[in-house]
Amino acid sequence: MIRAKNMMTKEVIAISQNSSIMEAANLLLSKAVSNLIVVEKSAPIAVISERDVITGILLKKSKIKDVMSKNFKVINPNTSFNEISRLLRQKQITRFPVVQDNSLIGIITESDIVEATRDFTRFHQVVQDVILTVFGIATAFFLFYFSPLRVWIFG
Amino acid sequence: MARVSKIMLTDVPTLKKENRIEDAARLLTKTENGCLVIVENDVPIGILTELDIVRHIKSAKGSLKQPISSIMSSPITFMTPHTKLDEALKMIDTKRFRKYPVIENNRLVGLATKNDVVLAISDNMKFHRAIQNIVLILFVLFELFVFILYEPLKQYLGG
Numbered sequence: 001m002i003r004a005k006n007m008m009t010k011e012v013i014a015i016s017q018n019s020s021i022m023e024a025a026n027l028l029l030s031k032a033v034s035n036l037i038v039v040e041k042s043a044p045i046a047v048i049s050e051r052d053v054i055t056g057i058l059l060k061k062s063k064i065k066d067v068m069s070k071n072f073k074v075i076n077p078n079t080s081f082n083e084i085s086r087l088l089r090q091k092q093i094t095r096f097p098v099v100q101d102n103s104l105i106g107i108i109t110e111s112d113i114v115e116a117t118r119d120f121t122r123f124h125q126v127v128q129d130v131i132l133t134v135f136g137i138a139t140a141f142f143l144f145y146f147s148p149l150r151v152w153i154f155g
Numbered sequence: 156m157a158r159v160s161k162i163m164l165t166d167v168p169t170l171k172k173e174n175r176i177e178d179a180a181r182l183l184t185k186t187e188n189g190c191l192v193i194v195e196n197d198v199p200i201g202i203l204t205e206l207d208i209v210r211h212i213k214s215a216k217g218s219l220k221q222p223i224s225s226i227m228s229s230p231i232t233f234m235t236p237h238t239k240l241d242e243a244l245k246m247i248d249t250k251r252f253r254k255y256p257v258i259e260n261n262r263l264v265g266l267a268t269k270n271d272v273v274l275a276i277s278d279n280m281k282f283h284r285a286i287q288n289i290v291l292i293l294f295v296l297f298e299l300f301v302f303i304l305y306e307p308l309k310q311y312l313g314g
Contacts (some may be wrong), residue, residue, distance in 0.1 A: 025213045034206075050205040051189065054180045057212050057219070111253075114270045117194045121277040128287055135294040 004084065005077035007116040008098045014039040016048065017065040021056040024064055035109055038068050042139050044097040044104055047072045074099050075108070081116055088113055090145055120153030159243055160170050160236035162275045163257045163265030169194045170223060172201065177219035180208050190254045192263055199263045200254050201227035233258045234267050240279070248259050 015036045027036055028050060038046040046068035056067035072095040074088060079096075087093050088110065098106040127136055144150055167181050168191040182191055183205055193201035203223060211219075211226045233256045234243055246255070247269050257265035 022213070025209050028209055029213055050209045051184055053212065054205060054208050055184050055285050056178070058180055058184065110270060117277050121280045124284065125280060128284055128291075132287055132291055132294075135298065137290060138252050138295045142298065146301075148238050 002081035002116055002120060003077065004075050004079040004081075004096070004098050004108060005106070007081065007084075007112050008077075008104050008108045009033075009112055010036055012104055012107045014044075014104060015048070016040070016065070016066060017068060019064050020062055021053055021067065025053050028053065034111075035095055035107065037072075037104065037107060038064060039104060042103055044072070044099065046070055046075060047095045047097075049095075055119060065136070071095070072097060076100060077105065081113075081120065084108060084113060085117070156239045156241060157275060157279060158236065158240065159234050159267050159272075160265070162240070162271045163236065163267045164188060164271075165265045166268045167192055167256070167263060169263065170203075171195065172222060172224040172227070174223050175219065176208065176211060176223055176226060176287045178220055179203055179223050180219060180230055183208065188266060190266065192231075192256050192266070193223055193229070194263060197263075198261050199231060199233070199258055201229035202231050202254065202256060203227045206267070225300065229258075235259055236264055240272055240276050241244065243267060244276060247272060292307055 011031070013031050013033055013036050015024055015027060015038055017038050017040065024036055028034070035049055036048045037044045038048055048064055048068045052067045052069055052139055056062075059067070061067055071093060073091075073093050075084065075096045075098055077098055077100050084096060087096070096108040098104045098108060159283050164187075166222070167188075168186050170179055170182065170191055170193055170298075179191060183189065183203075185291060190202060190204045192199050200295050201224070203226065207226050207228065211221075215221070232252060234246065236257055236259055238246075247314060253269045255267045256263055257267050
């Protein structure tokens with residue numbers, strides 16, 4: 001079972017709501033991430049994305065608190081992959097800060113979920129192929145064993 | 156194997172290269188997919204993402220008056236509606252972009268994203284696995300027959 005702790009991005013970039021939008025832009029670029037988490041006393045209170053930064057510049061805002069978004073959901077490290085996929089598909093939530101004992105330890109975004117789906121599918125497929133091969137060979141052997149072919153060849 | 160035409164988004168916002176970055180920024184914040192395509196006489200010539208704009212904001216200190224052509228990515232890496240999904244995935248893994256315009260006869264017909272390609276392939280795999288499971292069950296039943304039922308049945312029929 002895949003859980004949040006196995007799929008999250010551990011490097012999570014936090015920023016304060018009183019920082020400027022320019023600082024957010026610099027952090028997004030220098031850390032090469034698409035989302036920052038706005039924290040207050042180490043608890044996540046909002047998220048800010050590339051799009052929010054653009055909106056802020058268009059509306060001539062200067063502080064993060066003017067453009068940050070509440071569209072996120074805090075999860076814990078043991079939240080299951082299925083639960084996270086469900087939230088993504090049904091509630092359109094794409095950002096999940098991972099919190100353990102009141103401290104922020106990671107973030108899961110849509111691309112983490114997609115990567116996990118990919119790994120999960122690949123792993124599942126390999127296991128299934130192996131099982132199918134083993135049973136296939138056994139079946140082929142018994143079919144041969146009971147067929148007249150065996151008598152013709154080995155007498 | 157399904158093709159790109161099945162998973163592409165067809166409603167892709169476009170702009171001309173003379174439009175200003177400000178227009179692009181406004182349009183981008185209204186669109187779902189965070190990316191727009193720049194066309195010249197209906198021929199797609201470039202692509203612009205939110206990241207390009209943020210990069211520009213940082214270097215230009217907030218001025219958005221320049222034409223889009225100064226920051227767009229061009230030429231574009233594209234797919235066609237007939238590209239198979241596994242080929243699309245190979246392309247995504249080598250080029251490492253997230254979004255690809257879909258082009259047919261030099262015209263923009265859609266946009267394929269990495270996420271949609273990967274998720275569609277995973278869904279296909281689910282179908283593939285369902286068939287494998289049925290085959291596996293047949294194999295297992297056959298082997299059960301051989302190990303458990305064959306001897307008693309032979310004695311019953313023979314005796």
